[in-house]
Amino acid sequence: MKYNTIAAFAAFGASSLVYAASGTINVLTMNVGGQEVPGDKVENAKTIGSHLAQTNYDVVNIQSDFDNHDSIYETDKHSHRTTTLGGPGQGDGLNTLSNLPYTNFRRIKWNKCSNAEGGDCNSPKGFTFMRVRVSEGVYIDMYNLQTDAGMKGDDVSARSSNLGQVSDYIKTWSEGNAVMVFGDTNSIFSRTADNINIFNEQNGMTDAWYTLVRKGDASADITCYNPSDTLMCELGDKVISRGSPLLKLDATAFEYVGDSFLQSDGQVLSNRDPVKVSLTWTQGETLHQSGFVGEADGDAWFNDATALSAKSNRPKTATIAFSGGDVVTQVSLTLNDNTKFEHGVVGSQSKELNLEVDEFWTTVDLCQGTESGSGIVYIKATTTKQGLLEVGKATNNCQTHSAPSGFQIVGFAGQSGSQIEQLSVIYGLR
Numbered sequence: 001m002k003y004n005t006i007a008a009f010a011a012f013g014a015s016s017l018v019y020a021a022s023g024t025i026n027v028l029t030m031n032v033g034g035q036e037v038p039g040d041k042v043e044n045a046k047t048i049g050s051h052l053a054q055t056n057y058d059v060v061n062i063q064s065d066f067d068n069h070d071s072i073y074e075t076d077k078h079s080h081r082t083t084t085l086g087g088p089g090q091g092d093g094l095n096t097l098s099n100l101p102y103t104n105f106r107r108i109k110w111n112k113c114s115n116a117e118g119g120d121c122n123s124p125k126g127f128t129f130m131r132v133r134v135s136e137g138v139y140i141d142m143y144n145l146q147t148d149a150g151m152k153g154d155d156v157s158a159r160s161s162n163l164g165q166v167s168d169y170i171k172t173w174s175e176g177n178a179v180m181v182f183g184d185t186n187s188i189f190s191r192t193a194d195n196i197n198i199f200n201e202q203n204g205m206t207d208a209w210y211t212l213v214r215k216g217d218a219s220a221d222i223t224c225y226n227p228s229d230t231l232m233c234e235l236g237d238k239v240i241s242r243g244s245p246l247l248k249l250d251a252t253a254f255e256y257v258g259d260s261f262l263q264s265d266g267q268v269l270s271n272r273d274p275v276k277v278s279l280t281w282t283q284g285e286t287l288h289q290s291g292f293v294g295e296a297d298g299d300a301w302f303n304d305a306t307a308l309s310a311k312s313n314r315p316k317t318a319t320i321a322f323s324g325g326d327v328v329t330q331v332s333l334t335l336n337d338n339t340k341f342e343h344g345v346v347g348s349q350s351k352e353l354n355l356e357v358d359e360f361w362t363t364v365d366l367c368q369g370t371e372s373g374s375g376i377v378y379i380k381a382t383t384t385k386q387g388l389l390e391v392g393k394a395t396n397n398c399q400t401h402s403a404p405s406g407f408q409i410v411g412f413a414g415q416s417g418s419q420i421e422q423l424s425v426i427y428g429l430r
Contacts, residue, residue, distance in 0.1 A: 001025050001058045001100065001134070021135050022282040028057040028257070029182040029237050030274035031146075032072065033064030033093075037271055042071050044269050049075030051261050051269075052097060057276070059132065060097040061144040063184040066123075069095065082128070092125050094144045094183070102130040102142070104297060104415075104422075110148075111165055114158040117150030127166050127183070129173065134281060137289045137424070138247060141174040145183040159186055160195035167202045176303030176413065178247040178281070179205065182239040184272070189218030189234065196238070205242040208251040208277045209234060226273050227258025239277040245309035246284050246426075253278040284309075286429050289413060290401035293366040294422035296375040298415030302343045305426050308411050313337065314429055317361045317410055320381050322391035323350040327369075327419040328376040331412055333361070344416040353381065353389040360384045360408040364425050367398035375421035381409075403427045 001023055032048055034041065045068035052060055053076050065072065066087045073081060078097035082105060085091030092107060106129045113121040127145035134140055145166060148158035163185065170179055187194035189210055199205040210218055213231045224233035231254060243249035258273040287305055308315075315335040321342075323330035329347035334340045355361065360383060367378035378392035403409055404427060411426035 024280050025058045026278050028060045028276050031063045031184050031272040034270045038267050039263050041068055045071035046075045048072050048269050053077035058099050061183050062095050063146040064093045065095045066093050088123050094128050100132050102132045105130045110162050112158045112161040114148050114154040116152040116154040120148045140178045143181040147186045149186045156193050163195045163198050167198045170203050173301045176305040178244040178249045180241045185238050186236040190220035199240050205240045208239045208254045212254045226268055228256040228273050237275045245287050245305040246289050248282040251277050251279050288427040290424045292422055292424045293399050294368045294376045295373045296421035298417040298421035300416050303413040304341045304411030319354050320389050321352040323347040324391040328379050328392045329419050341411050344420050362403045365400050367395045370395050375419045376423050
């Protein structure tokens, strides 16, 4: 991944320059099952791992990773990798290899499966979720999946349900975030019953092949070989993405890269052509985000960026309010246009700070518990006039986040349950 800093004029006629990080990211999706591929399966898996190590893939999603998982990981060199659940019947076959750190990794089982054609119900298949940190305050929610593969009626119905389940999860857990779904969808756009259009229709996402290669024409008029000799044919292996109010995210290049994954005798390593997509990302000009503090999964996700991006004015925080006791249970702020953002539940002690007209909230101190997987136990707000508001008990596991020059704190993003489990703040222009 490459990144740099660019300067752009802020919206709403700001006279100063706003600096926004930008960069590129390369991802790969590959079904590594290879049961129909000739050659020694263990050696083939090691070769796949070594190819992954030698290339510049920032994040790799693999599917059908059952029997030879250890061999792939033996030769791969990515610094952050998911732990497998086991072979067929035990695991879902989904794993991610990343050079970028991530948090909140989850495995979610499909609500519906079918054995009408194939054994999709014989393993607990589904999809995975993780929040990938691309740069400081820059996150992309990434999903890996392998849907029902058959072509009989029950299979098609299950596959459509699978994609709908991911779409609903995005609505709940990725609101306001940049999102990438890449994996084995077993779907093509010309088969409308597959329901692959749901990500565009329900989640505002675009498919890299459909947009960059076919430019909106998904006619099933060209056969895919392995390795493919043309980009014009369509596979079920896809990379689908969207940006957010906090991050502009655009796919810029699509490739079938089966020629890069061959055995020494020229035979393929997988019965599916791997897909590589390159994307560019740029922080928003008017809204930025801090890093997250807290590691626990909550009952609900919240993100005020969407509501903030819809405002035509440039609001400022007028009132800050926190609630809690030994831990932080609720965070709240009210803007000067009377918009109120409130997340969590009322605790044993609640405090409030009213800001003056020319006073801005610019710094937040956050502490999480000392045990792994702990939520937020302390929060302190500091304003430009040294106004202070704090709740909870500080630990030795704390972070301070300050608004960039010309910005202020105007919202939150995170997870809540019985307490605030994870928290970042949203910065808006002053």
